[in-house]
Amino acid sequence: MDIGLVGLGKMGGNMRERLRRGGHTVVGYDRNPDVSDAASLAEMVEQLPSPRAVWVMVPAGEPTRATVAELKDLLSEGDVIVDGGNSRWTDDLANAESLKDKGIGYVDCGVSGGVWGLENGYALMYGGDAADIEKVQPVFDTLKPEGDFGSVHAGKVGAGHFSKMVHNGIEYAIMQAYAEGWELLETAELTDNVTEVFRSWREGTVIRSWLLDLMVAALDEDPGLSKIAGYAEDSGEGRWTVEAGIEHAVATPAITAALYARFVSRQDDSPTMKAVSAMRNQFGGHAVRTAPPKGGDAAGGDGGPDQSTASQQAGAGGGHESAES
Known part of the structure; x- marks a missing residue:
C-alpha cells in the first residue's frame, strides 16, 4: 500500500x-x-x-x-x-x-x-x-x-x-532489578567474572530475556561500565504509568521504585544507573552521559531546541x- x-x-x-x-x-x-x-x-x-x-x-x-x-x-x-x-x-x-x-x-x-x-x-x-x-x-x-x-x-x-506506557513501566522495573543485581555482584568480591555470570543466565534460567542479552552486550563492550556515568533519564512513560496506577488505585511499587531510582541517579554517580543507562543505549541508541573532557561539558542528554x-x-x-x- x-x-x-x-x-x-x-x-x-x-x-x-x-x-x-x-x-x-x-x-x-x-x-x-x-x-x-x-x-x-x-x-x-x-x-x-x-x-x-x-x-x-x-x-x-x-x-x-x-x-x-x-x-x-x-x-x-x-x-x-x-x-x-x-x-x-x-x-x-x-x-x-x-x-x-x-x-x-x-x-x-x-x-x-x-x-x-x-x-x-x-x-x-x-x-x-x-x-x-x-x-x-x-x-x-x-x-x-x-x-x-x-x-x-x-x-x-x-x-x-x-x-x-505500561510496557515501558514494566521495562523500568526489570532493568532496575538487573542493574541492582549487577552492582551487588560487583561489590561482594566473591565473584571473579560478573559478565560471565550474567552471560550464563541467558540460557535455562527463569530471568532470561532480551534485556539480559543487551546487558551482556553492554558489559562485553565495557566490562566495568567505566565509560558511562551513573545517570539515567526517564522518558515520561514511567511517570505516566505511576500516575495511572494512582488514578486507578492499582499499586505499582516496583515500577515506582525504579522511577525514583532514576531521579536519585541525577544526584549521585550510581553504579546501578550505569547499568540501566547501558541497557537503554543498547536497545534504543539513547544518549549516555560520559565523563566531561577537560574544560568541557559532559556528553549526552535527550533534549534539544x-x-x-x-x-x-x-x-x-x-x-x-x-x-x-
Missing part, C-alpha cells in the same frame, strides 16, 4: 526501509532534506493516492499535536492518521476528537523495538476503530516481527499508547529519541 511517513529519525528511517522491503510505497517527510522524499507535508500528501494514510513519528507532545493539526488541513474524509510516537493516551483522545468533523480516522500505535526493529520487526500495540485499523493493517503486518505474536489491536483510541511549527518538528530524531523503546 501507499503511506506517508512523517519523521525519519532513528526509528522512522528504519521503519521506512522495512516497509519498502515489504513492497510498500513510502513517501517520507523530514525537516532534514538529506533524508526526506518531499519538501513539505503538503507535497508528501499530494503524492499519496486516496484514501490516504499518514504515519506520524515525531516527538510526543506539542510536536505531534502540531503535526496532526497541520495534517488535518491537508487530508480529507476517509483518510487516516497513525501516531506511532510515544504520545500520552490522553492526547490520542483529543487528536481523534479534533479530526471527527472532517471524517479523518485516527489510530494510536505504541511501538517497541528500538534500533533493532529494522531486522527483527517492531512490537505494535494499536488502538482505534476497526475500520480505520483495517486501512493500515498491511503496514502493521509488515512492521511486526515474524510469527504469531508482536502485534495487537489493544482496544479503542488511546489503548495502544496506554498499553505501551524546540521548533515552532509542525513542519519543523517533523525532523531527524523521530518519535522515539527520548522514549524507552
Whole structure:
C-alpha cells in the first residue's frame, strides 16, 4: 500500500526501509532534506493516492499535536492518521476528537523495538476503530516481527499508547532489578567474572530475556561500565504509568521504585544507573552521559531546541529519541 511517513529519525528511517522491503510505497517527510522524499507535508500528501494514510513519528507532545493539526488541513474524509510516537493516551483522545468533523480516522500505535526493529520487526500495540485499523493493517503486518505474536489491536483510541506506557513501566522495573543485581555482584568480591555470570543466565534460567542479552552486550563492550556515568533519564512513560496506577488505585511499587531510582541517579554517580543507562543505549541508541573532557561539558542528554511549527518538528530524531523503546 501507499503511506506517508512523517519523521525519519532513528526509528522512522528504519521503519521506512522495512516497509519498502515489504513492497510498500513510502513517501517520507523530514525537516532534514538529506533524508526526506518531499519538501513539505503538503507535497508528501499530494503524492499519496486516496484514501490516504499518514504515519506520524515525531516527538510526543506539542510536536505531534502540531503535526496532526497541520495534517488535518491537508487530508480529507476517509483518510487516516497513525501516531506511532510515544504520545500520552490522553492526547490520542483529543487528536481523534479534533479530526471527527472532517471524517479523518485516527489510530494510536505504541511501538517497541528500538534500533533493532529494522531486522527483527517492531512490537505494535494499536488502538482505534476497526475500520480505520483495517486501512493500515498491511503496514502493521509488515512492521511486526515474524510469527504469531508482536502485534495487537489493544482496544479503542488511546489503548495502544496506554498499553505501551505500561510496557515501558514494566521495562523500568526489570532493568532496575538487573542493574541492582549487577552492582551487588560487583561489590561482594566473591565473584571473579560478573559478565560471565550474567552471560550464563541467558540460557535455562527463569530471568532470561532480551534485556539480559543487551546487558551482556553492554558489559562485553565495557566490562566495568567505566565509560558511562551513573545517570539515567526517564522518558515520561514511567511517570505516566505511576500516575495511572494512582488514578486507578492499582499499586505499582516496583515500577515506582525504579522511577525514583532514576531521579536519585541525577544526584549521585550510581553504579546501578550505569547499568540501566547501558541497557537503554543498547536497545534504543539513547544518549549516555560520559565523563566531561577537560574544560568541557559532559556528553549526552535527550533534549534539544524546540521548533515552532509542525513542519519543523517533523525532523531527524523521530518519535522515539527520548522514549524507552
